[in-house]
Amino acid sequence: MIFSYFKRRRRERILRQSFPDAWRQALADNMWAYPLLDADSRQRLEKIIQVLVAEKNWEGCGGLQLTDEIKATVAAWAALLLLNLEHDYYEKTLSILIYPSSYQALEPVFGGLDFHPVEGRLGEAWYRGPVILSWDRILEDGRQRGHANLAIHEFAHQLDMLNREADGVPPLENTAQYRSWSTVMAIEYEKLIEADEQGRPTLLDKYGAENEAEFFAVVSECFFEMPDLMREHHPRLYAIVMDYYRQDPAVSLARR
Numbered sequence: 001m002i003f004s005y006f007k008r009r010r011r012e013r014i015l016r017q018s019f020p021d022a023w024r025q026a027l028a029d030n031m032w033a034y035p036l037l038d039a040d041s042r043q044r045l046e047k048i049i050q051v052l053v054a055e056k057n058w059e060g061c062g063g064l065q066l067t068d069e070i071k072a073t074v075a076a077w078a079a080l081l082l083l084n085l086e087h088d089y090y091e092k093t094l095s096i097l098i099y100p101s102s103y104q105a106l107e108p109v110f111g112g113l114d115f116h117p118v119e120g121r122l123g124e125a126w127y128r129g130p131v132i133l134s135w136d137r138i139l140e141d142g143r144q145r146g147h148a149n150l151a152i153h154e155f156a157h158q159l160d161m162l163n164r165e166a167d168g169v170p171p172l173e174n175t176a177q178y179r180s181w182s183t184v185m186a187i188e189y190e191k192l193i194e195a196d197e198q199g200r201p202t203l204l205d206k207y208g209a210e211n212e213a214e215f216f217a218v219v220s221e222c223f224f225e226m227p228d229l230m231r232e233h234h235p236r237l238y239a240i241v242m243d244y245y246r247q248d249p250a251v252s253l254a255r256r
Contacts, residue, residue, distance in 0.1 A: 019046040023072040030073040030142045036253045048079035057095040064100040077151035084246035095130040125157035149221045156220035168212030188237045
């Protein structure tokens with residue numbers, strides 16, 4: 001109770017501060033979605049960014065000199081997912097680690113008693129652990145619309161893991177929503193697996209065929225990056241994801 005009180009007071013102080021002009025310029029340069037939002041949505045996005053930048057432990061890795069531009073840009077994509085959700089600022093994500101480009105990671109082998117290096121990883125997300133991202137990929141994704149988006153992908157994993165499992169099912173509101181989610185996601189997931197096996201082109205990135213958690217992350221990327229095409233080719237999928245995020249990016253992020 002006392003912790004909640006001090007957290008609330010700290011956030012009130014953060015949110016009373018003006019949003020820096022330099023951060024706003026960084027978003028204009030590095031986030032294609034930012035100028036397409038209406039004024040109210042931009043203001044709410046900026047408030048979420050301020051809290052994320054202030055509360056998370058940000059670290060530059062691999063020789064990267066961490067700047068406010070980097071923090072504001074990454075936080076902006078994370079904030080876009082939260083824009084209309086009831087949330088606590090990715091409360092289980094304490095740290096955000098940024099590499100200049102792809103990096104070498106370690107994966108457990110032999111029952112988790114040893115590790116081997118994995119080359120060329122661009123990002124990852126851990127339950128109660130960090131989100132790890134490559135800055136050059138964030139810039140590439142953020143400055144052009146209509147393809148993959150690493151930040152959306154990894155922060156979608158964090159939303160998925162709010163219920164302690166990376167199972168492709170973020171916390172939903174009620175039994176009816178869970179039922180619809182389970183039905184539609186299962187059908188669309190199987191379609192993607194089949195298309196991958198047959199070598200057919202798909203709107204959704206075939207990396208989503210890896211497992212249900214990757215499917216949700218890939219669907220989230222497509223939802224924000226190509227909402228008009230997703231609504232046209234996957235209308236039921238678009239509808240349930242729109243219901244979850246409480247956003248309609250085919251309208252709110254339409255090119256003006």
